[in-house]
Amino acid sequence: MKTAPIVPARVDFSGAVPHAPDFGDGYHAPFGAFEQARLVFLGGNGLPGRWAGRTRFVVLETGFGLGNNFLATWAAWRDDPARCERLVFLSVEKHPLTREDLTRAHAASPELALARQLIDAWPPLTPNLHTLDFEDGRVRLMLALGDARDWMPELVASVDAFFLDGFAPAKNPELWDASVLRQTGRLAAPGATAATWSVARSVRDALTSAGFQVEKRPGTGGKWQTTVATFAPRHRAPVPAGRMAPPTLPRDVLVIGAGLAGAACARALSREGLRVTVLEAGATPASQASGNPGGLFHGTLHADDGVHARFNRAAALATERELRRLAGALPWLQWGLLRVEREAQVLDAMRQLQARCGLPADYVQALAADAASALAGATLGRPAWHFPGGGAVSPPALVAAWLAEAGRHPDFSLRLNAPVAALQRDERDELGGRWIARDAAGVELASADAVVLCGGTANAALTAGWTADVEWPWISQRGQLSTLSATLAPGRLSTPVAGLGYALSLPDGSMCFGASADAGDLDPELRAADQAQNLARLAELLPDGPADLIAPPLAGRVGWRSLVPDRLPLVGALPAQAPAQRAEQVRFWPRHPGLMVLGALGSRGITSATLCAELITAQLTGAPWPVESSLADAIDPARFGAKQRRSQG
Incomplete structure (x- = not known):
């Protein structure tokens, strides 16, 4: 659109x-x-x-x-x-x-x-x-x-x-x-x-x-x-197969994964009165990429307002509304985010871009370097985009708040140390079949009318065999976040700052910053080389920081992001076999009934989780969708198959 x-x-x-x-x-x-x-x-x-x-x-x-x-x-x-x-x-x-x-x-x-x-x-x-x-x-x-x-x-x-x-x-x-x-x-x-x-x-x-x-x-x-x-x-x-609500609305749903995506889904589905069971492979929720001590959320803007800009804006606005609703249940929440430009002489171009996009000041503002520095509480040296509705929050605390809210419903359960190795469709159920989650030994963990795959990097294995012979280009990206104690941190930021990297001050005065991005890297250990890269990016963001941070103690966290090459999430029902006609349009692909995925959130998990969970919930329950049809097409799991068919002429 x-x-x-x-x-x-x-x-x-x-x-x-x-x-x-x-x-x-x-x-x-x-x-x-x-x-x-x-x-x-x-x-x-x-x-x-x-x-x-x-x-x-x-x-x-x-x-x-x-x-x-x-x-x-x-x-x-x-x-x-x-x-x-x-x-x-x-x-x-x-x-x-x-x-x-x-x-x-x-x-x-x-x-x-x-x-x-x-x-x-x-x-x-x-x-x-x-x-x-x-x-x-x-x-x-x-x-x-x-x-x-x-x-x-x-x-x-x-x-x-x-x-x-x-x-x-x-x-x-x-x-x-x-x-x-x-x-x-x-x-x-x-x-x-x-x-x-x-x-x-x-x-x-x-x-x-x-x-x-x-x-x-x-x-x-x-x-x-x-x-x-x-x-x-x-x-x-007839309604295209990809746009239909399930013939029989689900009574219960399995959510696989208790990170940001899974917790957001659990909250949204429970609110609709569905019985929800969350299966988490780890010993605690938010044990993977969602476990960082702090994370950012914010929108974007672009001159042509294409699908990336539209999705990120819609997601950021949904997240802002959700976090304002949850503010009292979170231990800390910072409002306002600055995205610093890499060149010092671009303020006029920034203001022209904002005028051309017509986006209001309560969504985004182009700030001169001195105004941005005053807002950050640190010298930035370059102009920046200010997103008043953006900011930073603790991902584990947000996950805990969502799960606690879902837990107020009597039919909700959270099961930890429950890794799912395979999914099976049981067609014997009189209402059209149930999905069974099994562990590595083949033992049934749970079953439900529908399942939502929110396992991050684990989604790749669970979707194998269910994706209509279309190869999904999953990427597992290692990220190393660095931290500095309050005594070593270069001051205390009043608002999070992002650019090539990012930095934010935690409530105890420590600073987390980074983060590296290495696809296909499985090393779980903190690496000095990655910390040096993060420190270099921090110095670029905060040029007046102290110069004696060449080799502070190695501290931080390693996690893995799940993403796909087009940098948009995967949200919706998994496609079955390709349709005989109109296979180049995602909405005409038949789907596996009740088999949903919410994944590939990359580094924007906080920003994307709320809107994606609302879309999954609407698709399962027949409620009005929270995004326009063309935007849903852009994040639909069938888009890779449709693209393949288009390339074949």
């Missing part, structure tokens, strides 16, 4: 109804935004009655505007004793309000308490699908910022009710474009409904073409009529 900078809405608050001068229209009917939401959108979709007794109910809105429809729906959910267990509200908005204008819009809101929660959670205005959780995750707002014509084909969801809102079709035709409304048929769940205040013939015809039965209903508050519709298609195109 091609992205574009987000241009915030201009709102005129001088009249009785907030007005959009760029569209020449008001944000809601004169008789009140909440009354309009209840009568037109909730009432037109049979809510709250239709969500009664449901595990999940999904609403999709075109045009978030001031957020009144979301707040009214949330309020109705709270007030309904028969409410669904989880409410998901998807909304697309090309011109979102700034936080300041959103605050002003809801200064006298009838749902002020809810509005304040929305304002506090309001994301940086980047072209992403932002997932905001409320009510301990039982209410989820998914905000797709950008053009609806780009976003609607990219959403993966099964939608129960459509709120077709936005400015009048004559004033905002792109939001009512036939291509946008056609997507409602693709996204509609069986029995889905739609409602809108517009009775324009073009709107009704587009809904009819999408498979809806459309009717007009009497309006209210000066609106003579409204439109309601029910999804009743004569025919429906």
